[in-house]
Amino acid sequence: MRIAVLGTGMVGRTLAAKLDGLGHEVVIGTRDPAVTNARTEPGGFASLVMNATSGSVAMAALAAAGEAALAGKVLIDVSNPLDFSRGMPPTLDPVNTDSLGEQIQRAFPAVRVVKALNTMNCQVMVEPGRVPGEHNVFLCGNDESAKQAAAELIGSFGWPAGSLIDLGDISSARGTEMLMPLWLRLMGALGHADFNFHVPHS
């Protein structure tokens, strides 16, 4: 599959390397004109997009990718709206009554946004076996077939089918983004990022 990864930080590079290793054709989203030109090549920009930008620039990165290039595509949004402007620890913006996932879906209504994988370190995203035992990926989005496509791609990363939990529409992204403050405290308490959330239930 031709997959565009937006974001050239650690999350984007980790996802791009994994996708490349799985045999996908990976387009890295930068402001490089060569990438911009690739949008107009035969075959198009990509059939699936992963947003791995830092949350504060996600909207700008998607605008740069272009609404026309993104229309109809599945966009897996792994970003979190961390706001470092108040100092440490970062806070969230938006939060509580809105989420970055919802903002992206509203700004790009023709894009099929799936919020997923944003509740863990990027190494765990692409290698779930780093964390022992069962643990989960949460999926949020308005489009069932987009969630199915996201689930298949995530499954190819090594996640068992039973580890994916569909939380509902894109407004449920608020809950997963609001996990960040707890995630950051857990990283501090455990001293590393090789952990994840699991939801055991009866």
Next chain:
Amino acid sequence: MRIAVLGTGMVGRTLAAKLDGLGHEVVIGTRDPAVTNARTEPGGFASLVMNATSGSVAMAALAAAGEAALAGKVLIDVSNPLDFSRGMPPTLDPVNTDSLGEQIQRAFPAVRVVKALNTMNCQVMVEPGRVPGEHNVFLCGNDESAKQAAAELIGSFGWPAGSLIDLGDISSARGTEMLMPLWLRLMGALGHADFNFHVPHS
């Protein structure tokens, strides 16, 4: 131990019944004058307090209990600042840059606040075996001996020692309170409340 439970809703009643079953002397915090009078009885109000009020009235309930009665006591705060005024699903107030746990600690500086158990249904609080496998209780607070006392009481409810995770000072309560939106979505997705969070890690 003499333990005061503030809040007469389902959470308060469930905790009070468990504490009674464990042989504690339980004082239920209401506006009933008999309870108010109990504060001045020999032996005092209680040696430990559990705040199980709904978040929006927590501050008023603690003020009614009285700063003098609470001073020096361990207060286990199991409440969440759910705001139903915007309709469903509830939002949080405070959130992100503050928490109810921190508000209580600031308003009652002589109280030794421990935020705990607020990330699960009250049935699970007092009977962790309802949820299969390992799962966790998060502890947040500024006073180490208060966290130790809270851990002992929570342990007596059936929680293995290894299931408690100390997140740090009371500001880490933000992270646990901000789990609520995800918890509510999970209840919707699973169709029941017999679940909890587990943090597997390497």
